[in-house]
Amino acid sequence: DTAVSQTPKYLVTQMGNDKSIKCEQNLGHDTMYWYKQDSKKFLKIMFSYNNKELIINETVPNRFSPKSPDKAHLNLHINSLELGDSAVYFCASSQDTWGDEQYFGPGTRLTVT
Amino acid sequence: DQQVKQNSPSLSVQEGRISILNCDYTNSMFDYFLWYKKYPAEGPTFLISISSIKDKNEDGRFTVFLNKSAKHLSLHIVPSQPGDSAVYFCAASANSGGSNYKLTFGKGTLLTVNP
Numbered sequence: 025d026t027a028v029s030q031t032p033k034y035l036v037t038q039m040g041n042d043k044s045i046k047c048e049q050n051l052g053h054d055t056m057y058w059y060k061q062d063s064k065k066f067l068k069i070m071f072s073y074n075n076k077e078l079i080i081n082e083t084v085p086n087r088f089s090p091k092s093p094d095k096a097h098l099n100l101h102i103n104s105l106e107l108g109d110s111a112v113y114f115c116a117s118s119q120d121t122w123g124d125e126q127y128f129g130p131g132t133r134l135t136v137t
Numbered sequence: 138d139q140q141v142k143q144n145s146p147s148l149s150v151q152e153g154r155i156s157i158l159n160c161d162y163t164n165s166m167f168d169y170f171l172w173y174k175k176y177p178a179e180g181p182t183f184l185i186s187i188s189s190i191k192d193k194n195e196d197g198r199f200t201v202f203l204n205k206s207a208k209h210l211s212l213h214i215v216p217s218q219p220g221d222s223a224v225y226f227c228a229a230s231a232n233s234g235g236s237n238y239k240l241t242f243g244k245g246t247l248l249t250v251n252p
Contacts, residue, residue: 067226067242080239114180125171128180
């Protein structure tokens, strides 16, 4: 029974396309996150939502738009994909907005050609 | 600007010996530190954490040490087992007690435990 799940696991697409990555958590957590792991292997936070409300937006381009229909889901939509968007995107969740370990999904490997 | 640094990209140890993974940080506001373990094609999983009010936290074979004056922490695994082979990420946060909590990660260290 997967705690944090992401779909798809792999995504290959061409420049200029629009794509979405979905994330769901069944842990009953209040906070969800999106991270990007680039080619240099750094895991960097992109967004954080608490109870469907955006609380962290780390100067990510406007082409990236997170959407949280309910507190168990946080989807990431990317418009006009660029080569530099190629990375592994991880969704995560935690019980609170601070002081708690975060539970990560398996990642979505996005390749833009 | 790397606020959390793991200067060793890889470490290889023999089964049964101690593994020591190191992490340095620059932000003096960091007050909570975590270690995550990551297997290939999986997401990071939480391993152990330590608050800045402590200098040591132990959980089974895993112990994290924090030296605040040196802005340094380390993860000790003893005895090391082949199943411990993974990438280990150090992470830190500045707990503002509000809505701006976020983790800053290092680049990770690949640990290989040889049978």
